[in-house]
Amino acid sequence: MTTRVMLVSPAAGEAQREVRFDDDGPLSEAGLRRVRAVAGSLPAADRVLVSPSVRCRDTAVELGLSARSAPELAGCAMGGWRGRTLDEVAGAEPAAVSAWLSDPDFDGHGGESLRRLCDRIGDWLTAAAREPGRVLAVVEPDVVRAAAVCALSVPAVAFWRLDVAPLTVTELSGRGGRWNLGLGRRLDRR
Incomplete structure (x- = not known):
């Protein structure tokens, strides 16, 4: 029995343009135009x-998807850094930013460590594999990275070595506890 998981990264929002730890803001105008073009x-x-x-x-709605909310697929909780720019945090807490980028167990921002994120997404993948068929999920790029880390059984420090562009699809196909990974296909109208 094969399970196929398609993880779609959302269109860009203002937080990404500003290199801001997401404050749950809306899509940018450019992001809206781009997602509407590939609906x-x-x-x-x-x-x-x-x-x-x-x-x-918003990305799911603009893509025309009728999707169920999945709190287990939330992005990494950034605690006290949420809403702040990377430059702002790096200026105030340079050692903490360095630790965050190098230590998957770092949770000094008061949120979730990258290892906990990877474990949470790994648990979700394990549960998803119990049911055959195709799963489509619009998720934050950090969730896509965590899924790739888990699917490939690589160390969590590899998380930062994976780039996830807006409006790309990462595909996982799994059977028997093993996943194959297809990375970053751009959405386009065919």
């Missing part, structure tokens, strides 16, 4: 899910 380009799925962030929900 209808995704195949049908047995289960359609969406991360609870505004940007993921």
Whole structure:
């Protein structure tokens, strides 16, 4: 029995343009235009899910998806850094930013460590694999990175070595506890 998981990264929001730890803001005007241009380009799925962030929900709506909210697919909780720019945090807490980028167990911002994020998403993948069919989920890029780390069974420090562009699809196909990974296909109207 094969499970196929398609993880769609959302269109860009203002937080990404400002290099800001997401404050759950809306899509940017450019992001809205881009997602509207590719609406209808995704195949049908047995289960359609969406991360609870505004940007993921707005992307799913603009793509024409009727998706169930999946809190278990939320992006990494950034605690006290939420809403601040990377430059702002790096200026005030340079050692903490360095630790965050190098230590997957760092949670000094008061939120979730990258290892906990990877464990949470790994648990979700394990549960998703119990049911055959296609799963489509609009999720934050950090969730896509965590899924790739888990699917490939690589150390959590590899998280930062994975780039996830807006409006790309990362595909996982799994059977027997093993996943194959297809990275970063751009959405386009065919």
